[in-house]
Amino acid sequence: MPEADIHDYQSFERLADNPRVQAVYIVLPNGMHKEFTLRAAKIGKHVLCEKPMANSVADCQAMVDAMKRADRKLMIAYRSQYEPMDRMIAKMVKDSQLGPLREFIAGNSQNVGDPAQWRLNKALAGGGALPDIGLYCLNAARFLSGEEPQEVIAIVYRPESDPRFVEVEASVHFILRFPSGLTATCVSSYASHESRFFRLQGAQGWAEMDPAFGYNGLRLRHGTLRDGKSAITEVQIDPQNQFAREIDHMSVCVKDDIVPHTPGEEGLQDQRIIEAIYESARTGRAIRLAAPAVPTRGFDPQMECSEKFCDSREHPIWTIGQFLGRHGHCVDISAKKRLYPLPVGIASEGDDSCALPATADGSGSTATLKRPCSASLSSHKPDSCQARDVNRRASSVRLAWGRPAPGRQRQFNAGRSVHVTGRGSPRVERVPARCRFCAKGSRVHSARL
Structure with a gap:
């Protein structure tokens, strides 16, 4: 490891001069979380902080405020x-x-x-x-x-x-x-x-x-x-590996400017309740709790069973190719919050054939899907929040049911936006939805059965 990438607590501020380090993981005793979160905010670094967030509501609020002023992400490691x-x-x-x-x-x-x-x-x-x-x-x-x-x-x-x-x-x-x-x-x-x-x-x-x-x-x-x-x-x-999952989510949040699933507000709310628990034990009476003034959780992390994805970033969480290649078995299209099997197809540039024989029931049959191919998921940026019509032109892609074979997933054209409905006759649809990132009108293009 280069010497420039080796840091200690005393030289923490040197991280400001190292653009290779974008975020810090604070795993110190609870009473030191506030100090190092504020120091990280001052030098412009994102923070993944272990729970509990801090020792008091005041400290938690100071951490949230400092990271917001610095325009950096603060995520609490509720693994x-x-x-x-x-x-x-x-x-x-x-x-x-x-x-x-x-x-x-x-x-x-x-x-x-x-x-x-x-x-x-x-x-x-x-x-x-x-x-x-x-x-x-x-x-x-x-x-x-x-x-x-x-x-x-x-x-x-x-x-x-x-x-x-x-x-x-x-x-x-x-x-x-x-x-x-x-x-x-x-x-x-x-x-x-x-x-x-x-x-x-x-x-x-x-x-x-x-x-x-x-x-x-x-x-x-x-x-x-x-x-x-x-x-x-x-x-x-x-x-x-729960730690890998939360760190992967933190990385996506930093890369795509997304509110973490467990932001500072989640730790702040827990600390409010912790203080109420101590007050109840001290006074011997029940303590009323106020509802949080702001949401305490951000967007759901992309997991093996990912719940939804949206075409609302210049670099989205997953392009359809990345999603199919990495997950390939479930996604939720709307507010129904249900998971469905996902047809997985692999196509190379200029080739609409699918090389996967596996199916959900083992029959080996494939389905034909109309695919919009004139636009990518990256056409929608959060500042304007105007999604491009991706349904201008369609071509056929043969899809198989199951996971992509190892080594084949990179062949899928990244940026293809597809929406599958109906087990018998898949077809392209456009589904109106609300943008997860700016709450303006957008369109979600994903797959379901």
């Missing part, structure tokens, strides 16, 4: 919101598969060791179990339900005889009440054997992860009614 199983449950809730939500129960505990570690120092950590691991329960309740709590009541416990907990609490119990009637009961401890789980209960189904919140070994089960009978399903997926 669970980028984890596929958590996102599956959030989608089940959005699709009303569980029915009206009734209860959320969560626990996150571990037995901390060295009394001298910074996590037990209030100035550095801001608190004990609550801001460190209890935050997972709190944020999961908000993220999975899609609601903001309106009231909280809590108790904290600090054993006087335990030298580890001179400055911070050992455990916390809190109950959140949401506008829909959902209640979230959460417990977190620094003095209990390791346990990480949550269960979301609805009127027509439930979903649980046990273990949850970890880096690996996660397990998702859900139960729903099918034909009047209860059916339990266990979901198994390949291990995922």
